[in-house]
Amino acid sequence: MPTSFMRQTLRCAALSLLLLCPPVSADDSLYRDLGGKEGITAVVDAFLQAVIEDERIVHHFKGANITRLREKLIEQFCEVSGGPCEYTGETMEESHRGMNLTTGDFNALVEDLQTGMRNVGISLSAENRLIARLAPMHGDIVHQ
């Protein structure tokens, strides 16, 4: 008798916990460490500022729709950091087709992103984790 009572209590507790807590789909700790949507927007703005000032690669952005690029970057960084967003842009291969980017260009972009994150006060641990999540895109971006 007492065991069945306990089992019932536990089942009830488990059920109420499930109802109380929203489903944890993915680890969003990086998203939170970047300061959520607001923080990521600041990162993207500082990143684009660094790119515009970067003579090595700014020519690749001539004629680009910066407003749309900014919007898609915010979505992408939000999604890869585990935030509640969905990236709705083209694949990395599609968006870089014909640009014939080199590893040197890609590294310049990495440095500009690091500069951007440092300029808005992102911690080194969050900076390194975001770089680690974006780096695998290298193969889809260079020599397209």
Place this chain on the structure above:
Amino acid sequence: MRRHSSVRCLAVSLALLVATSAQAFDSQGKLIATSGMTMVEGGSGGGIVPWATIAGYGTEGQPGASAYYTVVDVQDYRLDSYGASFSWDNRYELSIAHHEFDLKDLPLEDQQQNVFGAKVRLAGDLIYTDIPQISAGLQYKRNTRFAVPRLLGARSREGVDLYVAATKVFLAGLFDRHVLVNGTIRRTKANQIGLLGFGGNKRDKHEYMFESSVGLMVRPDVVIGAEFREKPDNLSAAPEQHWRDFYAAWFPTKHVSVLAAYAKLGSIAGEDHQEGLFASIQFTY
């Protein structure tokens, strides 16, 4: 006599040329610190281990270059080493290094050696591929003075080391910091990296030696780590032990970097427990 002083002169001139010619090499396509330091035998690596990395900051289609000066100061000896490396396409590397090995307490001339190195990247990328960056290299070494090695029983004044190195950076790999791991296999019969000649009375055959470095990028401009280098033991008069070091490397810019290490070099030419400071400065383009 004339020949080895000209090699030394060449090493000095190339090093000075690289150190003063920032404009000529405006590549800088690599991320900071991914050029490596210049290892003690010349070429890109840690302090005592060659890595699969290629010297300088050039990437695809770009040149790169580096010049270095290293001092290793232990109880009974001091080694001064300097030279330069040139690279192309982040694939090919040529290097030259000169060694002056001072036997402090003995009234003998410095032991001297030149090292000519070549390395080629065979596969992978340090950061961007799943497989490590893999390179193969050789180091042709020649003692320009041979009295001390001959006295200790060395068989030859010259030798060729061949090696394969695999190096990989794990982004945010440990404590959310980037981690470098390197493993190198070397075929050699050099005594104390060649400073005491090649081959000996105990053994005069090539052996395969394992070398390794690890590094943790604690700050965007600072890497700390440790190295291990297995060594042959060919001379009964001068037992030889494996080398180890603990290092910190600082990369304030892509053009200048310094490394300070505590090196534990074991027994050298009959003197045990040789330990001390290993300091290196590198100019890079």
